[in-house]
Amino acid sequence: MESLRDKMTRALEAAFLGAEMSLVDQFGDGVHWRVVIKAREFQGMSLLEQHRSVYAALGTEISSQIHALSIETHELPSN
DSSP states (O other), X not given: OOOHHHHHHHHHXXXXXXXXXXXXXXXXXXXXXXXXXXXXXXXTOOHHHHHHHHHHHHHHHHHTTOSEEEEEEEEOOOO
């Protein structure tokens, strides 16, 4: 059975190709997560749009398994 961390990683990697990211289970309980993601896709987006795109990438199935999600986003420069 695939872990929640693996599902989250797979979903975010599919949505943000070439992104640098870290996922941390903040309290070891599997429901409080911190995501730090640096992606080119964030260029030109407001902070709110960046965070919405992370939630959209995770989808409702994954999001419904998370109690709290702390998101930190950064733009990666274009090559």
